[in-house]
Amino acid sequence: MIVDLVKLEGLNNRFEFSISADGLDFETENVRLKSDIAVSCEIIRNIPKTDVTGTISVAAEIDCTRCLIPIEQLIAFSFEATYVPSEELLREGEAELDTADLDVDVLDGNELDMREVVREQILLNLPDQIFCDDECKGLCQKCGANLNLIDCSCEETEIDPRWAALKKLT
Ligand SMILES: [Zn+2]
Numbered sequence: 001m002i003v004d005l006v007k008l009e010g011l012n013n014r015f016e017f018s019i020s021a022d023g024l025d026f027e028t029e030n031v032r033l034k035s036d037i038a039v040s041c042e043i044i045r046n047i048p049k050t051d052v053t054g055t056i057s058v059a060a061e062i063d064c065t066r067c068l069i070p071i072e073q074l075i076a077f078s079f080e081a082t083y084v085p086s087e088e089l090l091r092e093g094e095a096e097l098d099t100a101d102l103d104v105d106v107l108d109g110n111e112l113d114m115r116e117v118v119r120e121q122i123l124l125n126l127p128d129q130i131f132c133d134d135e136c137k138g139l140c141q142k143c144g145a146n147l148n149l150i151d152c153s154c155e156e157t158e159i160d161p162r163w164a165a166l167k168k169l170t
């Protein structure tokens with residue numbers, strides 16, 4: 001979905017739409033989107049800037065950070081993004097660029113590709129870590145077994161010296 005910003009000038013514009021998650025690349029194998037992405041947003045032209053605020057929600061499957069088991073998770077968040085045309089950044093010069101706030105994205109031309117906006121926002125809002133359970137034991141460092149499911153005997157055969165010291169205390 002491409003929004004022609006010239007047509008928006010001077011207006012406040014609300015958009016409600018959903019886009020397919022097919023083909024959106026999140027640069028990680030650990031996240032899979034399971035539904036269309038629902039977007040509600042407002043695009044406001046404050047020339048030269050364009051402000052986009054809204055909410056995004058999508059059903060996803062994310063692998064547990066420790067044991068890699070897939071966890072169903074609703075990714076839902078609100079966002080704010082600001083776009084500035086690349087010509088504008090050049091004109092403002094390097095002094096401005098140094099202080100440019102990091103939330104500003106560069107826009108080429110007068111078209112805002114909402115798929116790219118949404119992809120970027122989801123990427124920014126993915127959890128850094130997610131656990132199937134607070135007590136998730138993760139995978140055995142030696143044999144790769146899921147320690148929530150089976151008790152491999154690697155630990156018994158080779159106890160980390162630091163743990164051995166702790167054991168003596170108890
Ligand atoms: Zn886990």
Ligand SMILES: [Zn+2]
Nearest residue numbers: 140143152154
């Ligand atoms: Zn093991």
